[in-house]
Amino acid sequence: MAFPTKAKYVIIGAGIHGLSTAWHLAEKIKKNGNGSNNDIVVIDKGGIASGASGIACGVVRNNYFQPAMRELMAHSVKVWESDPKTFHYHQIGYMQISPESMRKDVTSIYEQQKAIGYESTFIEGEKDSMKYMKGMLDDWQAKDITSVLHEKRGGYANNTAAIYGLADKAEAAGVKIITGTKVTGFKRGSNSKAVTGVETSKGTIDCEQVVVGAGPWVKTFWDMLDLPNKITIKDKNGILHKDNPMWIYWFLTEGVLGVDPNFQKTNDGKMPPVIHVDSDAPLHSCEDGSLITDKMWGIYYKPDFNFNGIQGGASPYKVNKSANEVNVDPYGIDSPEFQTTDEFAHMWCSALAHCQKRFEGQIKNYHAGPSGGLGCFTPDAFPIFDRFCENVYIIADSNHGYKMLGVGELVADEMLGKERDLLKPFRFNRYEKGKLHPTSSSPFPWS
Numbered sequence: 286m287a288f289p290t291k292a293k294y295v296i297i298g299a300g301i302h303g304l305s306t307a308w309h310l311a312e313k314i315k316k317n318g319n320g321s322n323n324d325i326v327v328i329d330k331g332g333i334a335s336g337a338s339g340i341a342c343g344v345v346r347n348n349y350f351q352p353a354m355r356e357l358m359a360h361s362v363k364v365w366e367s368d369p370k371t372f373h374y375h376q377i378g379y380m381q382i383s384p385e386s387m388r389k390d391v392t393s394i395y396e397q398q399k400a401i402g403y404e405s406t407f408i409e410g411e412k413d414s415m416k417y418m419k420g421m422l423d424d425w426q427a428k429d430i431t432s433v434l435h436e437k438r439g440g441y442a443n444n445t446a447a448i449y450g451l452a453d454k455a456e457a458a459g460v461k462i463i464t465g466t467k468v469t470g471f472k473r474g475s476n477s478k479a480v481t482g483v484e485t486s487k488g489t490i491d492c493e494q495v496v497v498g499a500g501p502w503v504k505t506f507w508d509m510l511d512l513p514n515k516i517t518i519k520d521k522n523g524i525l526h527k528d529n530p531m532w533i534y535w536f537l538t539e540g541v542l543g544v545d546p547n548f549q550k551t552n553d554g555k556m557p558p559v560i561h562v563d564s565d566a567p568l569h570s571c572e573d574g575s576l577i578t579d580k581m582w583g584i585y586y587k588p589d590f591n592f593n594g595i596q597g598g599a600s601p602y603k604v605n606k607s608a609n610e611v612n613v614d615p616y617g618i619d620s621p622e623f624q625t626t627d628e629f630a631h632m633w634c635s636a637l638a639h640c641q642k643r644f645e646g647q648i649k650n651y652h653a654g655p656s657g658g659l660g661c662f663t664p665d666a667f668p669i670f671d672r673f674c675e676n677v678y679i680i681a682d683s684n685h686g687y688k689m690l691g692v693g694e695l696v697a698d699e700m701l702g703k704e705r706d707l708l709k710p711f712r713f714n715r716y717e718k719g720k721l722h723p724t725s726s727s728p729f730p731w732s
């Protein structure tokens with residue numbers, strides 16, 4: 286295929302967002318007959334799924350405290366459900382298991398899930414929570430749990446396989462995917478801020494609209510577009526806070542316990558839902574009984590044949606550097622700087638044993654080796670979906686986004702001039718307008 290010098294739409298990034306946008310855009314253009322579906326090019330400096338989408342845990346869930354996030358997720362779950370085979374999607378459900386300090390928040394999540402028809406069961410009280418969990422996994426033993434929200438939809442997808450499935454759909458719809466090509470800059474018009482071409486390591490592609498779906502690399506493009514690295518935020522009392530850093534990196538700690546995934550079957554021999562436990566019960570070492578923490582902690586885990594074991598993670602940590610100093614490349618398991626440590630393995634395996642007896646003594650099976658990855662977060666840790674410089678649409682999911690397979694469908698509509706209500710709460714101007722999302726008492730920055 287000759288390198289294109291022109292395309293109506295150039296989409297940067299062959300991860301979940303770039304490819305979902307490309308696929309939906311091509312399908313919509315084909316359906317509406319308003320242009321050529323062969324005029325969409327996806328560019329990636331690596332390959333398909335070479336960013337965060339290729340290393341994600343792949344969990345798809347809806348337990349968000351923020352109404353706008355919850356509705357957005359419900360929309361995305363429908364897209365996952367539309368073709369589970371191609372998306373390698375396992376609808377095993379998801380459980381949010383919480384202590385008393387989170388009960389009020391989770392109750393409100395359950396109430397609002399009911400209101401939007403998203404199927405879930407909610408169990409309250411310590412005794413009933415224990416009974417519910419033991420009814421599913423008879424070795425359940427986590428202490429001080431007073432609520433269980435069991436989402437019947439959601440689950441997880443095999444990270445890379447799902448993105449390849451998405452790429453197949455995009456190509457079948459007419460999209461050209463060009464890998465091994467780095468975007469190096471933008472060509473700008475003389476009379477406006479609009480971008481008229483995308484400069485790459487293989488030449489410039491003149492275009493009418495650009496989508497940036499660059500995951501942890503979003504800041505590179507933000508800088509190329511001369512967008513501000515410090516912003517003012519109005520809080521809920523109307524007070525202005527100046528000079529907030531626009532981008533903050535967090536490191537996602539994840540790992541794999543190398544046991545047969547069947548090890549985690551339920552009492553009736555099925556695969557259990559993805560389990561997420563937040564707890565304020567003291568966490569003790571599974572090796573010597575010493576106290577690891579008496580502060581709030583959280584973990585998630587699932588049996589996963591793709592990872593060949595029990596895969597999951599714990600709360601991420603903030604990278605203590607200005608975003609300008611963070612080396613995103615080399616990314617993921619190739620990063621010399623950002624990897625999970627023995628400390629993570631010890632905490633996570635101890636927490637697994639805290640929750641289920643079958644994990645006691647299993648730390649010896651932890652897969653040592655590189656894992657986890659960087660995520661680039663917005664100032665409030667919620668996504669930004671918005672147009673900048675007239676014709677550049679930025680999808681900055683604040684590292685929530687593997688599950689957001691449906692965002693591309695919504696963005697494609699906005700590219701074609703139809704504004705979508707589900708995206709409106711995620712505009713950039715929410716910071717200056719003080720229209721922020723409510724925050725929860727979860728220890729994770731994305732709940």
Ligand SMILES: Cc1cc2nc3c(=O)[nH]c(=O)nc-3n(C[C@H](O)[C@H](O)[C@H](O)COP(=O)(O)OP(=O)(O)OC[C@H]3O[C@@H](n4cnc5c(N)ncnc54)[C@H](O)[C@@H]3O)c2cc1C
Nearest residue numbers: 300301302330336337338342343344468500658686687688
């Ligand atoms: C360890 C980990 C676990 C996670 N687990 C989950 C989870 O369970 N559930 C969930 O919902 N989310 C999860 N996330 C978050 C999720 O993976 C991301 O939010 C999502 O994948 C981002 O998708 P994207 O398409 O925006 O970016 P990416 O998948 O990162 O794709 C961006 C692409 O842009 C390309 N690119 C970058 N710069 C250039 C350039 N200059 N020129 C050309 N191409 C370029 C990259 O090569 C890359 O392929 C996790 C993240 C991490 C790190």
